[in-house]
Amino acid sequence: MSVIDTPRTVLNGVNVDALLGARVALESAPPAAAFTWKATAEWQDGVHTRTSINGFHGLGEDHRRERTFAIDTDHPPCFAATDLGATPVEVVLAGLAGCLGAGIATVAENRGVKLHSVKAVLEADMDLFGILGIDADVRNGFSAVRVNFEIVADASDEDIRAIVAQSQKRSAVFDILVNPTNVVVEVN
């Protein structure tokens, strides 16, 4: 993006010009596009863990934020737990909602569509026979995830559906959920 371009009117609060500029810049500098996301976590008590998030690596350097975000995960009373936070699997749903929402706003911005409201209801099914070790054929994780969007925007129903489809196509958390990832867990 050069400075003489007329900045487009921002409809949804997403700086698409900056994102498109970053895309052009990163394409010619692939190492800068290699990001590493980080979190640190500490077990509190029972099944309560506090995860802290601040630094990350990207654009060729380490970054620190001004504040550290904390996410408490725990389990509800029916799991005989203290309920000091959402369950880890619910935080996964929050990640999916946040990622798809960001995608929808960005794609809509890029396509010149003003969003008035974007609401989502997320559901994930899980059979406890997996984590409880009752049935080896039942997986631990979700057997299905459903996301239901209600979107009010200055666009046709078809255009809204296309925005939601495109946001899935470009979503990191959607990809993390639908595709396998190598995960290595080690102990120092």
Place this chain on the structure above:
Amino acid sequence: MRKVTTLIVGAGQAGLAMSRELTARSIDHVLLERGEVANSWRTERWDSLRLLTPNWMSALPGMPYLGTSPDGFMSMGETVALLDRYGAQVAAPIEANTTVQEIQSIDSGYLVQTDRGSWKCRTLVIASGACNIASRPRWSSELPGKIASLTPMDYRAPDMLEPAPVLVVGASASGAQLAREIQLSGRDVVLATGEHVRAPRRYRGLDIMHWMEACGIFGRRIEDADDARRARRVPSIQLSGGDPAETLDLNSLQDIGVRIAGRAMGCSSGTIQFSGALANVCALADLKMNRMLGEIDAWIDEQGLVGAVEPVERFRSTELPDDPLLSLDLARAGIRTVIWATGYRPDYRWLGLPVLTPRGELRHDRGVVDAPGVYVLGLPFMRTRKSSFIAGVGADAAALASHLHDYLACASRAAA
């Protein structure tokens, strides 16, 4: 050492069309062909394949289609005969059975080594095709050794496969056609599909290709695309040329018993894993198809053709299995063959010029390669959306021949 002004590598539709254009400009040239005319069509296609474009589109510069079946689809034998006839008509100077081994840049142009001697030329046209190598995902090597692993370039007919279920990976034109043929042969097929492009074979009474040509979709220029690289990588449309021509899509495949799954993502201990994004890739394909049909409808309205053609039609959304497969234990499913229909790419191993990107793509601007006097023809969406079609190569050849002619004129003037 033989000398010629222009060497054309490849004697398919692209090389022959270029030969005609060079002859028209009195530029002496030779076509180097590793086999016979139309070698890829002759030796690298499965038996039942027919062109995906109707016969009226099998026209080349100076040779319109004059047959009696403009809406039919040519078999490979007929396609080879067409190109043989064209080669004779344009009197293309072909050196057959001559494989180019290496090309180097020299002061006055290029030095071309072949298995039948070397050549010197001032200009070079790469017309060796876009589909020399069948791509496979990197993890395809993880497949258990006892499973037969084929690409559409190895496949000929279902009877070469074991009488057992087959996994076809990829649902563009090749994968979808093979899935249908193999399922109909009595072997159950699982078809893994990532992003794909869907279209009805016929729409409002005419072949879809008629509308894509008429309303300007095929004529769309690469310089007008939002993202040229993405436009060039759009998968081929799920289509099949047949008699009669029928729509080929994930619905028609499921109707005959093919099981669809998401994109194949990996293989571990004999189990293939599929992406859980099947619903979204199908939704994207449905949306894009409807957008294209809407564009065609708008064009028909504009032209005042409503009433002269059949009414607007919309097709059922892609049906999704109730519980899409996420993994498949090949042994347990009895699968003995995997066919990788995961795209094709050109082979430039013989091209010793610094003109490739780190991804191995040729660096060129609409066919003018990033080396003096070097041109390429026949790549997908090279200049327009029909650049890789028999019907599209003529216009590209004319434009590039004219550039090549001017290049020679300038180079001579500079030397003088």
